[in-house]
Amino acid sequence: MMPPDRPMLDVVDLHTRFRTGDGVVRAVDGVSFSIHRGQTLALVGESGCGKSATALSIMRLIDPPGEIADGQIRLHSVDDNPPVDLRTLSERRLREIRGRRVGMVFQDPMTALNPVLPVGGQIAESIRAHRPVDRRRAWHDTIELLDDVGIAAPDRRARQYPHEWSGGMIQRALIAMAVAGRPDLLIADEPTTALDVTTQAQILELLQRLQREFGMAILFITHDLGIVADMADDVCVMYAGRIVERADVRTLFTQPAHPYTQALLAALAGFDRSPTRAEPIPGGVPHPLHLPDGCRFHPRCVLSRRLAADGRRETAVVPRDRESVIVLRNCIRPVDGRDIGGPSLRPVAAGHDVACWEANDGAAIGIARP
Amino acid sequence: MTRYVVKRLLLAVPTLLGITIVTFAVVRLAPGDPAAMQLDGTPGGDSARLHEQLRAYWRLDQPLHRQYAGWLARLVTFDFGHSFVDHRPVWDKIAEKLPWTVGLAVASLGATLALAIPIGVIMAVRAGGWFDRITGVGLYAAFSVPNYVAAGALIAAVAVIPIDWLPISGAISDDYDGLSVGGRIADVVRHALLIGICYSYPALAYQARFVRNNMLETLRQDYVRTARANGLSRCRVIFRHAFRNTWVPLITLLGLTIPSVVSGSVILEVMFNWPGIGRLFYASIAQRDYPTVMALSVVSAVLVLLSTLAADIACARADPRIHDAQ
Numbered sequence: 001m002m003p004p005d006r007p008m009l010d011v012v013d014l015h016t017r018f019r020t021g022d023g024v025v026r027a028v029d030g031v032s033f034s035i036h037r038g039q040t041l042a043l044v045g046e047s048g049c050g051k052s053a054t055a056l057s058i059m060r061l062i063d064p065p066g067e068i069a070d071g072q073i074r075l076h077s078v079d080d081n082p083p084v085d086l087r088t089l090s091e092r093r094l095r096e097i098r099g100r101r102v103g104m105v106f107q108d109p110m111t112a113l114n115p116v117l118p119v120g121g122q123i124a125e126s127i128r129a130h131r132p133v134d135r136r137r138a139w140h141d142t143i144e145l146l147d148d149v150g151i152a153a154p155d156r157r158a159r160q161y162p163h164e165w166s167g168g169m170i171q172r173a174l175i176a177m178a179v180a181g182r183p184d185l186l187i188a189d190e191p192t193t194a195l196d197v198t199t200q201a202q203i204l205e206l207l208q209r210l211q212r213e214f215g216m217a218i219l220f221i222t223h224d225l226g227i228v229a230d231m232a233d234d235v236c237v238m239y240a241g242r243i244v245e246r247a248d249v250r251t252l253f254t255q256p257a258h259p260y261t262q263a264l265l266a267a268l269a270g271f272d273r274s275p276t277r278a279e280p281i282p283g284g285v286p287h288p289l290h291l292p293d294g295c296r297f298h299p300r301c302v303l304s305r306r307l308a309a310d311g312r313r314e315t316a317v318v319p320r321d322r323e324s325v326i327v328l329r330n331c332i333r334p335v336d337g338r339d340i341g342g343p344s345l346r347p348v349a350a351g352h353d354v355a356c357w358e359a360n361d362g363a364a365i366g367i368a369r370p
Numbered sequence: 371m372t373r374y375v376v377k378r379l380l381l382a383v384p385t386l387l388g389i390t391i392v393t394f395a396v397v398r399l400a401p402g403d404p405a406a407m408q409l410d411g412t413p414g415g416d417s418a419r420l421h422e423q424l425r426a427y428w429r430l431d432q433p434l435h436r437q438y439a440g441w442l443a444r445l446v447t448f449d450f451g452h453s454f455v456d457h458r459p460v461w462d463k464i465a466e467k468l469p470w471t472v473g474l475a476v477a478s479l480g481a482t483l484a485l486a487i488p489i490g491v492i493m494a495v496r497a498g499g500w501f502d503r504i505t506g507v508g509l510y511a512a513f514s515v516p517n518y519v520a521a522g523a524l525i526a527a528v529a530v531i532p533i534d535w536l537p538i539s540g541a542i543s544d545d546y547d548g549l550s551v552g553g554r555i556a557d558v559v560r561h562a563l564l565i566g567i568c569y570s571y572p573a574l575a576y577q578a579r580f581v582r583n584n585m586l587e588t589l590r591q592d593y594v595r596t597a598r599a600n601g602l603s604r605c606r607v608i609f610r611h612a613f614r615n616t617w618v619p620l621i622t623l624l625g626l627t628i629p630s631v632v633s634g635s636v637i638l639e640v641m642f643n644w645p646g647i648g649r650l651f652y653a654s655i656a657q658r659d660y661p662t663v664m665a666l667s668v669v670s671a672v673l674v675l676l677s678t679l680a681a682d683i684a685c686a687r688a689d690p691r692i693h694d695a696q
């Protein structure tokens with residue numbers, strides 16, 4: 001077994017883009033992170049920030065007009081074999097990785113299974129895709145797997161069709177399917193978003209139990225920081241195709257350094273106090289074809305506006321989309337009027353990286369935190 | 371499943387009754403003495419014997435509902451009366467033509483599907499590629515040429531440049547009875563080739579595009595992504611997951627197009643002199659052979675009804691959700 005500090009997966013400078021009629025959408029724009037063996041990395045952000053595109057890129061499930069334009073997706077092996085780069089792997093070799101070394105669970109269980117085939121048959125099919133076992137053996141293993149993920153009467157249930165199952169049950173079946181090949185890494189893309197709260201908790205518990213049993217790493221994708229606190233060891237916060245903050249879960253919750261993370265946490269705290277959460281952060285996610293210059297977060301950034309109001313930075317009123325917003329000029333053009341395309345990740349403390357020109361760490365700036 | 375089939379069969383009974391009532395009404399309720407009117411202009415129509423025969427067949431001295439009931443009772447036993455033209459039992463005439471039409475339709479359907487499915491699937495999997503584009507244009511062009519036009523062109527072409535092994539008329543050669551079993555099959559296939567092509571190509575064009583468009587839809591579905599994420603082979607993903615989910619619309623389409631196949635057979639059978647019920651229908655109308663026309667109407671309607679029924683049952687088998695919703 002490899003030492004726990006050795007990574008299971010390294011994503012290095014990943015760029016994934018989609019060609020549309022109106023232009024190129026850079027859904028993932030230079031994302032890097034590592035997941036360590038047996039650990040959970042949460043990828044957090046509002047919808048449309050590129051989380052799912054990142055996950056699909058790792059599985060190489062990006063279809064035209066989308067493409068992975070650049071970067072490396074290095075999957076390490078448990079033994080001492082050199083890592084493979086999933087980005088350049090052939091379809092044939094990818095099939096040996098998918099479902100076997102990397103499993104994936106998707107967001108909407110109600111549409112994730114083939115409606116015209118029995119649930120058990122689909123799991124058995126996945127088993128047989130990776131192990132040379134006969135039908136009976138695969139069926140036997142299917143029943144066992146379903147039993148293990150908490151499906152009552154798995155023998156009878158396995159013969160039923162997806163429409164006869166509840167969303168929570170299907171998600172369990174999909175998890176069973178994804179872990180059938182005992183993967184080293186499980187990618188869970190918003191696995192509980194479509195489920196009710198009780199079921200949500202059960203699914204999360206199931207994932208944690210399987211992780212303990214199999215020692216697999218999990219890439220957990222969510223927009224819900226509340227879940228992150230329960231599930232993750234490390235967290236990457238994404239905004240508009242980029243990672244804006246990267247830290248272990250404790251640091252992120254106690255010393256968030258990026259104004260966006262701080263706003264997300266403030267919204268979470270607000271959610272606890274009042275049941276109505278109209279808008280977590282003022283403003284919306286920028287249009288993927290019209291990303292703001294400089295720091296992509298600047299139209300919504302409280303820190304930027306405050307520094308401007310304090311007169312600590314040069315300011316300008318820049319018209320955007322019909323309405324004018326006051327922005328911190330330096331967050332658009334930091335040096336000699338040349339747009340350098342926004343701040344890049346830099347460490348503010350050991351193991352704590354932030355992509356903000358103004359952040360030192362949360363405490364130093366003194367932004368109101370939850 | 372058995373319950374579903376029984377239910378559908380029971381539901382077909384009123385439809386069937388409706389068909390017979392309409393057929394009965396159209397012919398029987400026409401003004402005037404139906405016997406005299408129908409015989410008017412028929413070869414030998416002035417014969418008293420024919421007139422009597424018709425009056426007896428319709429039981430014209432009885433009240434209308436009794437007439438209908440009697441006719442229906444005879445239909446059930448395949449007693450459609452006798453032809454005005456050659457005085458043979460109508461059912462015998464139909465029974466000897468029916469296999470030629472049904473056989474051609476089934477063979478054409480099989481050949482069409484065997485081509486349309488792979489073409490449509492490849493087009494969808496390589497959507498936007500050269501195969502998709504070229505085939506797409508070709509299919510569109512084929513679909514826009516009516517098959518009787520193509521039939522006319524083919525017949526004219528073969529008439530100008532005869533090809534000895536490619537007959538353009540009839541279903542069997544004169545020496546058919548003297549041929550071996552293999553020779554007979556080859557003989558029928560040769561005769562069926564041109565009419566079969568004309569019969570099939572519009573359906574082929576339509577079905578291939580239909581398969582393509584449905585595949586484009588199912589290939590985008592979440593369950594296809596799940597299958598891929600679980601490392602299933604390309605072949606399995608395409609056929610067992612994506613294509614399998616196009617069965618229901620495809621079967622529905624086939625069920626809907628069967629009536630037009632039956633009606634479309636008339637013109638092609640006449641053009642190619644194919645001894646099926648389409649040509650019989652045409653000839654019977656020309657000769658005012660009313661018993662045969664009526665019988666063929668009922669038989670065609672029943673054929674259509676049976677095929678749509680088969681399509682519905684196949685759909686329920688193909689998709690458990692349809693079956694459960696009933």
Ligand code: SF4
Nearest residue numbers: 295298301331356357
């Ligand atoms: S760089 Fe400027 S706009 Fe961007 S997050 Fe930091 S303060 Fe806000």
